[in-house]
Amino acid sequence: EPEVTQTPSHQVTQMGQEVILRCVPISNHLYFYWYRQILGQKVEFLVSFYNNEISEKSEIFDDQFSVERPDGSNFTLKIRSTKLEDSAMYFCASGGDEAFFGQGTRLTVV
Amino acid sequence: KQEVTQIPAALSVPEGENLVLNCSFTDSAIYNLQWFRQDPGKGLTSLLLIQSSQREQTSGRLNASLDKSSGRSTLYIAASQPGDSATYLCAVKKAGGTSYGKLTFGQGTILTVHP
Numbered sequence: 001e002p003e004v005t006q007t008p009s010h011q012v013t014q015m016g017q018e019v020i021l022r023c024v025p026i027s028n029h030l031y032f033y034w035y036r037q038i039l040g041q042k043v044e045f046l047v048s049f050y051n052n053e054i055s056e057k058s059e060i061f062d063d064q065f066s067v068e069r070p071d072g073s074n075f076t077l078k079i080r081s082t083k084l085e086d087s088a089m090y091f092c093a094s095g096g097d098e099a100f101f102g103q104g105t106r107l108t109v110v
Numbered sequence: 111k112q113e114v115t116q117i118p119a120a121l122s123v124p125e126g127e128n129l130v131l132n133c134s135f136t137d138s139a140i141y142n143l144q145w146f147r148q149d150p151g152k153g154l155t156s157l158l159l160i161q162s163s164q165r166e167q168t169s170g171r172l173n174a175s176l177d178k179s180s181g182r183s184t185l186y187i188a189a190s191q192p193g194d195s196a197t198y199l200c201a202v203k204k205a206g207g208t209s210y211g212k213l214t215f216g217q218g219t220i221l222t223v224h225p
Binding site for chain 1: 141142144146151152153154155156159161199201203211212213214215216217218
């Protein structure tokens with residue numbers, strides 16, 4: 001069964017460093033998303049991406065965040081200068097009416 | 111701003127019980143509603159999708175209903191099993207003519223089914 005794949009599963013980084021989280025969406029999907037879940041909190045929307053451009057972003061998605069679809073299969077989230085409060089589980093999703101989520105990348109900023 | 115609330119926050123039941131998880135949302139102008147399962151430290155698995163025009167959806171032992179006008183959905187789990195233990199999340203997609211809108215999540219119901 002097709003699935004959304006995320007790498008790495010866990011990343012530890014020092015504050016101020018840049019990180020890139022990678023996702024391979026389901027191949028015939030056209031809409032892509034990033035969400036995050038801080039430990040103990042709700043899953044919250046970051047950004048949606050369609051037709052090679054951002055279609056919607058939340059107030060969380062500020063200038064330190066960017067997304068890219070560098071080729072026909074990958075979808076990435078870059079955090080330019082990580083802060084302690086960026087520590088969270090980051091989920092990639094793809095789909096249309098129904099959203100399918102990956103297993104997540106646990107980002108720990110130390 | 112859409113707010114999604116799930117009740118109860120946690121539920122512990124013996125194996126075999128039928129149970130109901132509740133989800134309410136403040137803005138009834140939704141495109142659809144999705145129920146997910148999340149195991150500890152894992153991703154979200156889609157369980158059921160209900161379009162705004164639908165009243166319910168069924169998959170195996172799971173049945174989800176939607177009352178859009180009152181801003182409520184319920185997830186019914188029949189004959190619960192220890193393997194059903196997980197966090198169940200409700201999420202709504204706002205209306206607006208597109209299928210690619212963002213999901214707004216509730217905080218989840220932590221379900222424990224003990225043998």
